[in-house]
Amino acid sequence: MGRRIEIDKVYALLEAYKSGRLGGEKMPEDENQALDKSSKENYLHFTLPMALNYQRNSYMLWECANKTYKDSETTDVFDTKAVINMDEQRLREKLVKYKVALQPNKQPIIWRTLCETIENDFAGDIRKLFNDNGYSVQKIKEFIARNKKKFPYLGGNKICNYWLYVMEQYTDVKFVERENITVAPDTHVIQASERLGGISSEEAGQGNVQKLVAQRWQEILKGTDFVPIDIHMLMWLWSRGKFVVEI
Numbered sequence: 020m021g022r023r024i025e026i027d028k029v030y031a032l033l034e035a036y037k038s039g040r041l042g043g044e045k046m047p048e049d050e051n052q053a054l055d056k057s058s059k060e061n062y063l064h065f066t067l068p069m070a071l072n073y074q075r076n077s078y079m080l081w082e083c084a085n086k087t088y089k090d091s092e093t094t095d096v097f098d099t100k101a102v103i104n105m106d107e108q109r110l111r112e113k114l115v116k117y118k119v120a121l122q123p124n125k126q127p128i129i130w131r132t133l134c135e136t137i138e139n140d141f142a143g144d145i146r147k148l149f150n151d152n153g154y155s156v157q158k159i160k161e162f163i164a165r166n167k168k169k170f171p172y173l174g175g176n177k178i179c180n181y182w183l184y185v186m187e188q189y190t191d192v193k194f195v196e197r198e199n200i201t202v203a204p205d206t207h208v209i210q211a212s213e214r215l216g217g218i219s220s221e222e223a224g225q226g227n228v229q230k231l232v233a234q235r236w237q238e239i240l241k242g243t244d245f246v247p248i249d250i251h252m253l254m255w256l257w258s259r260g261k262f263v264v265e266i
Contacts, residue, residue, distance in 0.1 A: 024216040026243055031266050032215075032253045040264045041256040048081055048185055052088055057191040059144045063097055063137070064088065065189050066145050068119060069182045070133050070173040071126050079118075086117040093117065099143045102134040129171045136169040149192055156183060156199040177203045177229055184248045198246040201233035202254070208232060211254035214262060 035041050054061035068084040087093045093113040095101040102110060111127045114120035120127055141147035152158035160179060167174040173182055181203035186192050194200070202208050212232050213223045217239060222231055236247040257264060 024239060026239075028215055028266055029240075029243075029245060029250060029253075032250070032257060035264050035266065036253050036256065041253065042260055048077075048189055051081065051085060051189065056189065059146060060097070062145045062186070062190050062192075063099065065185050066137075066173070066182065067097060067130060067133060069178060069185065070129050070171060071120060072178060072181075073172060073175075075121060083117045083119045087113070087119050090117070096130065099134040099138040102131055103138050132169070132171050133173060136166075140169070146192075149186075149194075154192070154194050156194050156196045159183070159194075160199065176201075176233065177205055180233070180248065181205075181251070184251060187248075197248070198237075200246070200248040202236050202247045202251045204229040204232040205255070207255045207258035208251060211258040211262075212236070214258075215254075215266070 032041075048065065052061075052064060054064060064084070068080055072080055088097060093116055095105075096110065096113050096119075105113075107127070110131060111120070111123050114127050114130060115123050120130065137143060137145050141151075148162070149159060152162055160183075163170050163174045163179060170179075172178055180201050183194065183200045184203065187194065187197070187200075202212075204212075209218075209223060209228055209232055212218050212235065213220060217235050218228070218232060222228060225231065233247070236250070240247055240250070257266070
């Protein structure tokens, strides 16, 4: 398949971002505790809320996570050992207090399951997942895919790739084969991909559009200075700004 768009459109989008025309002075995850980037606590802080980052405003999620962390009565939800020893009602109350969990029955179960995985399989330290897999993006993704029930929602194609991107941006992790972090094809990225000509309007309506978008950008950017995740934020901001910037 030939390239569906001209690469110069990607560069134009990058220039629009650098000049401030796409906005994005503050990304959702910028709302955080400014913990030591190398610490276990920092890695957990950017992992647990990510599993609840679906069908909601990302800016609001991270504001809620920040409030939860700062409150001495709720901060222990970021402690995996404390969570697995916490009764169901108590965990629900803590996660609902600042609306980290919007679904009071389902989402605390997701949070607890992820805490159980991190505590029991990685000695309470998600960094061990990366180390055990040689910091290889492909191996990490394959491990999570094989154990998907242990990584509820975080193991989904969209959130998993975006989580690895966030890990790169807000912790000190250095992945190898980072070209395997695909774009995280949420609604904004899908819409921007269609606008750029990466997918057709017919393809945008297909049930497999998320997988298609991820594959398409890997093909389009092969041999360029970009890897797919590098353009995720550009497309996300462009779509969120309702495409007022002409590309």
